[in-house]
Each structure stands twice: as structure tokens, then as C-alpha cells.
Amino acid sequence: MTNKNLDTLSAAGVAIWLDDLSRKRLQTGNLAQLMSEKNVVGVTTNPTIFQKAIVGSEVYTEQLKDLAVRGVTVDEAVRMITTADVRDAADVLRPAYDASGGQDGRVSIEVDPRLAHQTAATVAEAKQLWWLVDRENLLIKIPATRAGLPAITETLAAGISVNVTLIFSLERYREVMDAFLAGIEQAHANGYDLSKMASVASFFVSRVDTEVDKRLDKLGKNELRGKAAVANARLAYQAYEEVFSGERWTALAQAGAKPQRPLWASTGVKDPAYPDTMYVDELIVRHVVNTMPEATLDAEADHGKPVEDSIHGTYEESRKVLDDLEAAGVSYDDVVQVLEDEGVDKFEVSWKELLDSVQGELDRLK
Template identity: 70%
Template sequence: MTDALERLSGEGVAIWLDDLSRKRITSGNLAELVDESHVVGVTTNPTIFQKAISAGDGYDGQLTDLAARRVTVEEAVRMITTADVRDAADVLRPVYDATEGQDGRVSIEVDPRLAHNTAATIAEAKQLAWLVDRPNLFVKIPATRAGLPAITEVIGKGISVNVTLIFSLERYREVMDAFLAGLEQAKAAGLDLAGIRSVASFFVSRVDTEIDKRLDALGTPEAKEARGKAAVANARLAYEAFEEVFSSDRWTALEKAGAHKQRPLWASTGVKDKAYKDTLYVDELVAPGTVNTMPEPTLHAVADHGAIRGPAMGKEQRGTYDEARADIDALEKLGVSYDEVVALLEDEGVEKFATSWNDLLDSTRTELERRAPKGA
């Protein structure tokens, strides 16, 4: 069942799980996925935690203790989420050691309500790194305009970062620039660059969802033909930008000082449209030096019937950069604005995570109040 996953890993794609819960850790399921399904990392986000904690599995004891201490709901949420991430990091620690820090990583996101506040994002990132206290942690910072200087500052302090919610090629280039600037700051401060790692999470399926909606509204044969192509084309052009930036003289100087490349991570790879193959955003985004973080149903689908046929992007591969550019250009000719779509998706992404975080706070508050000591 894992042959396709083994082939995918063999092509240089790190397979990460886009999900976490306490039950997944305590039941041994996470360790099983690591041992049997080539999973070498875990990503989380506010929506994942909201679903996990709202389901209630495994959190009763900690919630009771937190209620007895009369902690604030914000503190309770951070104690719960960082506990899960810390335990998951311990499960993944052997992978981290075996890959010399490349994989075995677990990500936790800064409070999404801080996405447009640079100083608060930096402070939160430092706090999360201290709370989890594991070398294989990634702190997730959203790639908003305010997030860019935060990325530089946090990397410059030696904290490994997963940059999240990247939709546009322009923003992705800004993210890579922020990463390099952070490494330069770390180097100037005398830090060991070899100990700093980063990934850049480029979101995939949401691009097709939004663009296909606009194409369907047009209803022309040309619009129908363009459906389902934008997300893969966008990601492939991101990989072209990655190859360009990480072959520059600026990068070479940092690499000689011990730095490691910021890998592209394909996020939101669960297919939303049932008309498309459920492994589309895995099969068509195979490239060395990348990460693909999958929800568990996608992971199992790839294991069962994924079509891993070697590298799927590059100048001479089956998905050429010229073809990808042609697919994006076709949208503009149809009147679908790429710039408008990716800007909307960034705004919506931050808003959705903030909504999930507020829902998580509300449900946790309810549980704390229910468990509050009598007469409190």
C-alpha cells in the first residue's frame, strides 16, 4: 500500500501529515504513519486544532486541571496546543536526528489574529519556541505584508520558520527574500546557520477552487477547458522561482556559511472538486527538494493509487514552465485576474484561520466554565 509513497519519497519529496490531535499521538497512529507510510513531518493550523479539541478526545484531564488553576482561555489554548506539538515533536525526533534536522519537524502557528501586526508576531513566535522547547519545531508565520519583516527577524534570531498562506508568485519571492535577509542577520550575529531551517508553504487547491468558480461563471468552452489547471501551473512557477533564487550569488554566499535552502512546501493538497483525481496535487507536483503536506485521506489515496511518474516540473519535464505560464496567461485572456484572485485568497486565508481560532477559544471557554471549581 505504500509503494507510491515510497516512490514519492524516493523522488526527493518529503511526505508530511497535515493534521494533529492528542488521540492521534496517544493511540500510536502518528508513530505508525511514520513507520509505515513514510511520513516525516507534521503541520498544524488553527482549523486543525479547533476540530481536534472540539472533538474532545483526550483533553478532559488537562482541561480539568486548567479550570482548577483558573487560567485564561488564551493561556488554556496555548497550553493544550503546545502540549500536542511537543509530544508530536518527540514522536518525530528520530526522523529529525536521522535527517540531520531536515525533516522530523512539527509546525505550530502564531495566533492568526496577529497576522497584520509585525511586533506581536515576532513576540508570539519567540514565546512559542520557548513553550514547545524542541529543536524540531517550526513556528508558522503567515506571509502577509506585516509577516515579511517578522520572518526576517525571527529567522535572524535562529528560530526555524514555516512561512504559511502563500498564494502568489510575487509574495513567494518576497518570502524568499525575507528568509535570506534573516539568514544574513543571523550570520552577522554569529549564529550557526546550519541549525536554522525553513519551508515556504505554497497553497494549492484553494487557487483552483476560486478560479474554477470564476470560469464556471463565464460558461464558455474556453473557460471550461481552463478549469483545474491554475493551481498546478502556479505551483510549478513557484518552483521555477525557487530554483532561480537558490542558485543566485546571494544564496551561494550563505550556503558556504552553512545555510540550508528554504524548501517549497505544497499545502492545501486535498482535492476539493470531485471531478479531479484525488491525488492530483501530489502526482503533478513531484520535484526534488520539496515537501508535500497531506490530509490523511489524501495520504491514503496516494498510497493506494497515486501515479508517481518522476519529476513533474522543470525546463525539460512533463510539466514545463512555459506550459505553466501559458495556463496562467489563458486566464487573463478570459478576464480572470490572477492578481485579484491571489490577493483575495490571502485575505480569506487569514480570516478563516482567525475565525477557527475564535471558535477554538469559544469552545475551550465553555469547557473551562463547565469544569470550574464550585464557588469559583
């Protein structure tokens, strides 16, 4: 059985991806069940997700013991564990990959967040992860930092599919799309089959409201609360439409390339005052991905109000929201820079917590 709300969402052109992964999901068949019952056609991961999955879970004990006996470094142990889960998830999702012609059925794994400001090291790690997982329905997550932009281009040029993460600003998003086009052009020149490559641009949503609302509260401008994130994402889709209807893209499409779809990330609502399906129902349009925590997926299935299209016709209104925020004293440029910096820092902290936890297990199981 499928779900009416999620069927409506899928029919509207939104690819439903799960923002979570664990070995327990794989071993119990839960991921396969979500595919058949809740229209899940992709998976995203990040350091926080792996940290929560591994710590305190007995399903990793046997592999951890083997790694401890071998005396591997904690960095190698984490990569062996996480790539194993991603590889198995890619196999579970392979039917969705085949059915969508390679658009969906994708699983994402992130480069070491400590490399976020190092271009060459990011590219080298992307190549290593691509080789380790060895599944064509993989996406390598690269953050949209200043150093990440050329890394995106170089990684795509090597024939590797990319999920660009931590995008907050419209300006940076346009730079990401430009980096994508340059990478696909180089991949074509390098002889790669563009039809097998894919990319998504992960535009973060809820964190924008969290930061903006905090500033509005200090200014006493409550009438603008909860409007920034959706407006920002809608304007991102407007930018997507502009770029992927231009001549540069048309030439690549004729060579078999797939567009880099916008992916709505951070779609779990942080403020309980807002509807828990807000970042799903307000961002419905064709050719996008919404990667949801399971709680958000369940909420949408239970009481979401999906429509055919909730983005077209909103661009003027969305621009006014951002203009009104500037007039109220909330600097858009400062907000998005703070969020990018915090995003990298948060993933670094989660990565360190993961390394520390795994090191503790390796020491215990020697």
C-alpha cells in the same frame, strides 16, 4: 511494511508531511505508525486542525480540568494544550529529524492568526512559542502577509526556524524568499548555527483552483478549469530554482544554511471531478515538501501515480495557463489577493471557534 507509491514519492525527493495532529494520534501511536508505514517525516498544524482535535475529545479533559481549577485565561489554556501536543509530536518525529540532518522531522505551530497584520506582535509570539515548545525540530508558522514579511526576517534573525504560510502569489513568494535570505544573513551575523535552522515556504494549491474555477464557471470558460493551481505551483518551483542557485544563497550555503524548501499546502482536492491525488502526482520534484491530509495520503498510497519528476519541462506550459486565464478575464492579481485575505479570515474564525469551545469546557469543569 512501507508502501510502493509512497516509497516512489520519497525517492523522488518529496518529503511527506502529515497535515494533521491530535493528542489521540499521539497516545495511540498512530503518528509513529504513519512514520514507519507511510513515510511521514513531518507534521503541520493550523487553528482548524486544533479546533477539530480538541472539541468533543475526552483525551483533553484532564488537562482542561486542571487549567479550569487554576483559573487561567482561555488564551493561555489553548496555548498550553496546543504546545503540549506539538512538543510530544516533535519528540515522536525526532528520529526523522536526526536522520535528515534537521531538514525533516519538523512540527509546525502557528502564531495567533489575529496577529497576521501586526509585525512586532507576531515576532514576540514566535519567540514565546519557541520557548514554550522548547524543541529544536519546531517550525513557527508565520503568514505571508505584508506585515508578516519583516516578521519572518526578524524571527529567523533570532535563530528561530520558520514555516511561512498562506502563500498564493508568485510575487509574494519571491518576497518571502527574500525575507528568508535576509533573516538567515542576520542570524549568521548574530552568531547562530545555521545548520540547525530550517524553513519552508507553504505555497497553497487547491484553493487557487477553487477560486479560479468559480470565476471560469461564471465566464463559461470550462476548458481552463483545474489548471491554475498546478501551473502556479510549478512556476513557484521555477522561482525557487532561480533564487537558490544565486550568489547570495551560495554564500549562505557555504556557512551551513539549508535552503527554504517549497511546501505544497492545501493538497486535498476540493472538486470531486478531479483525481484525488492530483496535487501530489502533478507536483513531484526534488527538494519539496507535500503536507497532506490523511485522506490524501491514503489515496496516494492506494492509487497514486507518482513519477520521478512532474515539474521540470512544464514551465512554458504553466506560464501559458496563467496567460490564458488573464485573456479569459480572470485576474491573477485579484485571485491571489482574495485568497490571502480569505485565508487569514478563515484561520481567525477557526481560532475564535477554538477559543469559544475551550472557554465552554473551562466553564463546565470549574
